[in-house]
Amino acid sequence: MSRTDIDARKLEALFPSADEAGRRCIIRALDVKKVYRMGATETHALRGATLDIREGEYLSIMGPSGSGKSTLFNMIGGLGKPTSGKVYIDQVDIAQLDANELAWLRCRKIGYVFQTYNLIQVMTCLENVMLPMSFAGLGNEEARDKGMYILKLVGLAHRPLHRPAELSGGQQQRCALARALANSPEIVLADEPTANLDLHTGEEMIELLATLRDELGVTIISATHDLKMLKRSDRILWIEDGRIVRMAKPGEVDFNSGEFH
Amino acid sequence: MSASPIRRQVTLPLSVAWQVVLQGIRIRLGRSLVTLMGVLLGIAFLMSILTGQSIRQGVRRETEARAECRRMIGFLTAETGPLRDRAVGVIQAGAISDIERRLAAALLDEGASEVRWAAVAGAAMPAGLPAGRVRAAEPRAAAEGAAALLLVGEGASPDLRWGELVAGTRQRVLAVARATPAPEAGADATVLSLAREPHPDELAEQRSEARRTRFRTAWIIAISLLVTVIGISNAMLMSVTERFREIGTMKCLGALSAFVRQMFFIEACLLGVVGAAAGCVVGAAFAAAAFSLSYGMDLVVSAMSPWTLLAHGALCVAAGVGLSIVAAIYPASFASRMVPATALRSTI
Numbered sequence: 048m049s050r051t052d053i054d055a056r057k058l059e060a061l062f063p064s065a066d067e068a069g070r071r072c073i074i075r076a077l078d079v080k081k082v083y084r085m086g087a088t089e090t091h092a093l094r095g096a097t098l099d100i101r102e103g104e105y106l107s108i109m110g111p112s113g114s115g116k117s118t119l120f121n122m123i124g125g126l127g128k129p130t131s132g133k134v135y136i137d138q139v140d141i142a143q144l145d146a147n148e149l150a151w152l153r154c155r156k157i158g159y160v161f162q163t164y165n166l167i168q169v170m171t172c173l174e175n176v177m178l179p180m181s182f183a184g185l186g187n188e189e190a191r192d193k194g195m196y197i198l199k200l201v202g203l204a205h206r207p208l209h210r211p212a213e214l215s216g217g218q219q220q221r222c223a224l225a226r227a228l229a230n231s232p233e234i235v236l237a238d239e240p241t242a243n244l245d246l247h248t249g250e251e252m253i254e255l256l257a258t259l260r261d262e263l264g265v266t267i268i269s270a271t272h273d274l275k276m277l278k279r280s281d282r283i284l285w286i287e288d289g290r291i292v293r294m295a296k297p298g299e300v301d302f303n304s305g306e307f308h
Numbered sequence: 309m310s311a312s313p314i315r316r317q318v319t320l321p322l323s324v325a326w327q328v329v330l331q332g333i334r335i336r337l338g339r340s341l342v343t344l345m346g347v348l349l350g351i352a353f354l355m356s357i358l359t360g361q362s363i364r365q366g367v368r369r370e371t372e373a374r375a376e377c378r379r380m381i382g383f384l385t386a387e388t389g390p391l392r393d394r395a396v397g398v399i400q401a402g403a404i405s406d407i408e409r410r411l412a413a414a415l416l417d418e419g420a421s422e423v424r425w426a427a428v429a430g431a432a433m434p435a436g437l438p439a440g441r442v443r444a445a446e447p448r449a450a451a452e453g454a455a456a457l458l459l460v461g462e463g464a465s466p467d468l469r470w471g472e473l474v475a476g477t478r479q480r481v482l483a484v485a486r487a488t489p490a491p492e493a494g495a496d497a498t499v500l501s502l503a504r505e506p507h508p509d510e511l512a513e514q515r516s517e518a519r520r521t522r523f524r525t526a527w528i529i530a531i532s533l534l535v536t537v538i539g540i541s542n543a544m545l546m547s548v549t550e551r552f553r554e555i556g557t558m559k560c561l562g563a564l565s566a567f568v569r570q571m572f573f574i575e576a577c578l579l580g581v582v583g584a585a586a587g588c589v590v591g592a593a594f595a596a597a598a599f600s601l602s603y604g605m606d607l608v609v610s611a612m613s614p615w616t617l618l619a620h621g622a623l624c625v626a627a628g629v630g631l632s633i634v635a636a637i638y639p640a641s642f643a644s645r646m647v648p649a650t651a652l653r654s655t656i
Binding site: 187 | 314315316317318319321323324327328331332334335336553554556557558559560561562563564565567647648649651652
């Protein structure tokens with residue numbers, strides 16, 4: 048494959064935009080490299096990652112710390128631009144987008160869930176959920192109705208006026224998920240969403256994500272080490288030293304040793 | 309690729325920015341108070357300098373006027389003898405100065421029984437003269453039996469029968485408060501010029517002293533405002549670093565850089581207005597109290613003009629808002645340049 052000049056036809060031939068099941072390709076990374084420069088030293092965070100993510104897929108990304116996991120995560124989440132290679136989100140090369148277009152993309156196409164919830168502490172639960180809608184230009188009334196609907200969806204309709212500090216960890220993460228779903232995104236990007244939750248609430252969160260995927264057809268991409276989360280996902284991607292070393296289905300992974308078959 | 313389905317994000321929800329800022333100030337009250345104190349102290353200093361300056365000027369004007377009055381009365385009584393239980397005639401031509409207005413009161417304080425005031429040549433008797441003991445009169449009635457006749461006002465000497473008028477007074481004294489040529493009052497009349505022209509050297513010395521003071525004050529104000537700006541800027545930078553993840557998260561949710569800047573400028577404006585208003589009150593009160601200690605309360609109160617105070621207050625509030633906006637430029641642009649991926653880092 049040519050690494051310098053990739054045109055649309057070649058691309059279509061190499062990666063058909065829909066798979067056998069008719070699922071559209073929603074994120075495509077082609078030979079993505081990322082180099083961070085700190086003065087004279089160069090850090091190769093990604094050394095050429097190629098990846099295809101289908102609509103409605105539940106993908107887990109695994110990898111030791113420093114493996115380039117977060118960098119890959121940022122790239123396919125529209126949070127950073129690759130040094131070389133291409134990232135297409137919904138057929139659009141994100142390197143071509145300016146700041147306002149990226150903001151639009153982050154606002155409507157992608158919902159982010161963070162390890163540390165990252166709710167805006169000064170706002171109530173409902174206001175947090177309404178915030179992305181305000182950025183999308185939705186009116187206050189409409190945003191409130193939709194916000195309440197989504198809170199009901201994640202099982203938090205009974206505490207809309209509480210501030211994050213007054214909620215438990217599980218409730219905060221539910222609120223964060225509701226916020227991620229505010230503008231009906233096609234992709235939910237979750238960065239270790241269960242890492243700060245106890246076993247039980249973590250399981251609830253995983254179930255909730257799976258339900259959303261099944262019912263709303265949202266594509267879920269999560270960086271995780273949570274075995275229960277890995278078991279629930281469609282595909283598991285193992286990244287090491289800036290390269291994707293394995294792509295496997297949960298059945299192919301021995302969860303006791305953490306090794307791929 | 310096919311036609312891009314991506315559009316540009318344009319929304320800058322002002323009401324959301326207000327909401328975030330107001331709740332942020334309330335919840336992070338300690339941090340906001342630090343910024344607020346920066347504005348408050350800087351503006352209090354500016355206000356105290358301005359108020360102090362106007363009080364000093366007012367006090368100087370007041371004491372000079374009082375001294376000038378005393379000198380004029382002294383000059384007059386040297387010729388007429390004590391004014392006890394005598395009347396004094398005043399002919400007013402044209403508008404009168406502050407010192408001439410004070411003269412009427414000073415004459416009464418000196419023991420004069422009454423002041424007979426004759427406004428001639430179209431002049432109107434000024435308001436604010438001691439009521440009851442200053443009586444309007446015709447020129448002849450004003451002069452008749454008075455200890456002396458006093459000519460005040462900026463107009464030219466009116467065309468009166470000065471000889472006859474002065475002849476009606478007891479000691480035949482005509483005193484002229486201005487440095488205008490005295491009217492012809494007859495051979496046996498004593499004509500006094502009460503006005504005193506300051507020596508040119510004296511004036512030059514006063515002017516250069518005023519220039520030096522202005523320069524010194526401007527220098528002090530400039531330095532203090534610079535320190536204020538740096539202080540506010542520093543406090544705001546701290547609050548930016550505290551909010552790193554919050555800002556990154558907002559960017560992940562679709563906030564534009566302009567929205568982040570907007571938030572910081574709204575906060576700067578709010579803290580600027582409140583801090584500057586409080587600083588004005590504190591500064592003015594401090595200056596008034598400090599000068600009252602050295603000059604006495606009544607002199608300071610009579611030297612302070614509410615309009616000047618108000619003008620200085622408005623200037624200070626404007627300066628406070630301006631300063632905090634200037635101070636917010638760097639923190640706001642620093643915050644708005646933050647990459648959204650910051651939100652993912654868990655250890656900040």
